[in-house]
Amino acid sequence: MELQSCVKIINEWDIVAVRQLGRNVAKELGFGTVDQARITTAISELARNIFLYAGKGEVCIEKEFENGKPGLKIVAKDDGPGIADIRRVMEDGYTTSGGLGAGLPGVKRLMDEFDIHSKLDEGTKIIAVKWLR
Template identity: 60%
Template sequence: MSELQIRSEKDIVTSRSQGRKLAAELGFSAVEQARITAAISELARNIYKYAGSGTICIHSEQDIRRIGIFITAKDDGPGIENLQEALQDGYTTGGGLGRGLPGVKRLMDNFDITSSPQEGTCVKVAKYRIVKTTSVFRI
């Protein structure tokens, strides 16, 4: 598991690089690697821009059916005032295009977010790759 501190723009680049490297090692396609990297970049940028600092944790898990890459973005910032609005395309408080969190949600297979002024924001996402299996049955 990698736990990366996000405190600068350089840390955003480092987190992207670590995520792409792990995705490649796990056998994700180039397209899936790009999706994972884009999601990590957006999450890390949100930490830096809105909370000032936080962490990105990246790890993998595997079972007999699939391999997953899991990303947790956590900060102790002010939280997201209106979470429902923040998850809608086009909503922005930072002058951007408003594609951040909704984009991350579309790029990944699982998406979970919690946010409050007391706890900050925590976003957990996952992307899966099916493991090729061989059948024990002969036809």
Template identity: 70%
Template sequence: MKLKSSVDILSEWDIVAARQLGRNEAKEVGFGTVDQARITTAISELARNIYLYAGKGNIEIKQITQGNMQGLLVIASDQGPGISDVRKVMEDGYTTSGGLGAGLPGVKRLMDDFKIETIFGEGTTISATKWLR
């Protein structure tokens, strides 16, 4: 596994930087253009959530191997307010920002594995993995 790559999310420009990093890493692993788009969309959503709800955080992208499978692990972490109702934010159409509400359910659909760890008042870490087919 190569050195981890990450982007601190402090401004809207960092969302763009995280997307670009994700696309580059996905290309390097061997993902096709459709999966590259899925991965960058998921990263964009996660980074935007950090920016909107936590103010600052980090997107970390790791190339991973499990047995003979290769993939990309995206870890979005922040020390923001946390998510008070994970079930609610995982409902399609739920939005607190006036957006489309594709949000986290959309990320879960775009990726293969998805996990939320959140402590109200302390922050949130979301891990999402895409495996190479």
């Protein structure tokens, strides 16, 4: 069983590909359709952010197991410009693209765990996990 699969994010089709990968892994792990939708929405948002703000990067989907409990981990990373003010981008309603996306606060709400590390001119790494209930 493959525990990790990564998709390089270079164009919009890669966002579609990593969404599909995430949905398939979520289904394999036994997540219901509502949680599958939450996971694919989070993946979409993270991949789109890489595409829009960093130009390129990758999103990895991993199967996690903690005390026998399965989960799905998303690791989104890029070598882009980084995020100057993480607190600000984590505010609801904050947007730089003018879009109606859920943004990073939405990703945090959709998932059970959320962690973000970013350095200016070095890039950003976001890890989000959803546990099977």
